[in-house]
Amino acid sequence: MTIAVPMDQVCARLLAADDLHLITHVRGDADSATVYALALALRSLGKRVTVAHDLPASLQWLIPAAPFAEEAAASALVVALDTGNFARLALSRQERAKVADRIARYGREDAVPADAWRDVRSIDVVVDHHASNPGYGDINWVDPESSSTAEMLVTLLQEVELRVGLTLFTDDVVHTLFTGIVSDTQWFRRDTRAATYHAAAYLESRARLDKVALSEQLETRSVASFVLGTALRRNLKNEDDVVSSVIWQVEVRAAGASNDDAAQLTEELERLPGRVYLLFLELSEREIRVRLRGRGVVILPLAQKFGGGGHDYRAGVTLTDRSQIHTLRTAAAQLLASSRGPAESDPGRGV
Numbered sequence: 001m002t003i004a005v006p007m008d009q010v011c012a013r014l015l016a017a018d019d020l021h022l023i024t025h026v027r028g029d030a031d032s033a034t035v036y037a038l039a040l041a042l043r044s045l046g047k048r049v050t051v052a053h054d055l056p057a058s059l060q061w062l063i064p065a066a067p068f069a070e071e072a073a074a075s076a077l078v079v080a081l082d083t084g085n086f087a088r089l090a091l092s093r094q095e096r097a098k099v100a101d102r103i104a105r106y107g108r109e110d111a112v113p114a115d116a117w118r119d120v121r122s123i124d125v126v127v128d129h130h131a132s133n134p135g136y137g138d139i140n141w142v143d144p145e146s147s148s149t150a151e152m153l154v155t156l157l158q159e160v161e162l163r164v165g166l167t168l169f170t171d172d173v174v175h176t177l178f179t180g181i182v183s184d185t186q187w188f189r190r191d192t193r194a195a196t197y198h199a200a201a202y203l204e205s206r207a208r209l210d211k212v213a214l215s216e217q218l219e220t221r222s223v224a225s226f227v228l229g230t231a232l233r234r235n236l237k238n239e240d241d242v243v244s245s246v247i248w249q250v251e252v253r254a255a256g257a258s259n260d261d262a263a264q265l266t267e268e269l270e271r272l273p274g275r276v277y278l279l280f281l282e283l284s285e286r287e288i289r290v291r292l293r294g295r296g297v298v299i300l301p302l303a304q305k306f307g308g309g310g311h312d313y314r315a316g317v318t319l320t321d322r323s324q325i326h327t328l329r330t331a332a333a334q335l336l337a338s339s340r341g342p343a344e345s346d347p348g349r350g351v
Contacts, residue, residue: 004135004142007152011159013077013125013139019048021072025083026054026090027263027289030183030218032082033062034150037176040064041157041168048073054090056260061217062179064172077124080137082149084130084309085109086117095120108307109318110134127152131300132309144311147196150180154199174207175214182211183218186267191311224257225264231255232265232279242332243274246325249282259283266291276332280325288319290328302328302335 014020022039024032032053039049043066051068072078080089087099087109098120106112117136126137129152131144146152154177161168181200185192188200203209231251237244247262255261259281266279270293277293290306292299294313303310306328308317319325 005139007141007156008159009139010125010127010141011156011163014042014079014156015045015160015163017047017077019073019076021050021052021076021078022081023052023078023089023091024081025085025088027088027260028053028055028059028090030059030062031148031150031180033059034148034153034176034180035081036062036064036068037150037173037180038079038081038153038157039068040066040170040173040176041160044166044168044170045160045164048076050076052090052092057258058220058222058260058264062176064176078122079125079127080123081127082129084128084133084142086120086123086136087112089121091121110304110307110309127156130310131312132304132315145193145195147191147193148180148184150177150184151196151199153177153180154202158202169203169206171207174203175209178203178209179214179218182214187215190313221264222257222261224255225261228252228255228257228261229265229268232268237329238272238274239329240333241273241275241336242278242329243269243272243276244278244280244329244332245269246280247282249284252282259289263289263291266293269293270295276336278329278332280319286320288322288325290317290319292317292332297336297339299332299335302331305331 020042022035024035033055035051035053039051042049050070050072052070055063083089087103102112102116103109114136123137126140127149128142129144129146129149133142143152157168178200185196231247232245235246252259252262262281269277269279275295275297276299279291281289283289292303292315298312300310300312300315303315303317306317308315310316
């Protein structure tokens, strides 16, 4: 269980450091891209900041014009953002090889002890909103109630701005943070609370936002992604409110698409009637990334059963064998059956 520190401890650590290395997860999204908002704010305080990110081509427009090197200074404070899984961090090739070695040694990612991860790279501070975060940093600010890491960073930068008396919410910082919030909440349709709206309203009070243009940028899909939708529909299974599909790597290549294009099809799958959604994306022969979504059904325990994590209603899992696809589908059906009341799970009752 994560032991989360108060936000002001994170604030103090950031202000005390001269060099900082910010790192977020592979196969990044608009929320993880808020690492650049934090980087820009810290740079405006005269700090040296490097960033390690793995942002897909469709979101390259979120990278600021100011260049950020990926190689950290030896003395840098290392801050990990927006991932509950150490193994998903955008580490160097050598470090990722060590990650793979440890997962192979212990059988699965969640079985790797914390000390084994520290041998790969020591993380000083973790800022994250995933409920499954085990707390792999020296100090961990984890807030599962937050809609996004972006929402957390709004609060953090407000506190830093008060302490230093300088303007941190520049146009670029505001634009990046607002994008993170609306992307992770699908324009406030999910995982929102009063604080989410307050954070968004605060950002709008600090800079002009063209929400129409932003929406168009976030929702635009490539032609290759559109073509790949054929594979999504061809491989569709809809069994008793468990909606799933598989996209094989050969299909991604045939469509001239990317793995990012494939991942974006999760939203199309969720438009269908159902309660549990599984999108299986084959990344390589030994890596199948699964996106899990629940509609009124908490699917985080299902993800954790297979070594994954995330949120109550949005989670992810990495499988290593095609045979596990059927196993996960079966487990999803069992989860859904157990979440129903007796009358709902057995149509014959009461007749």
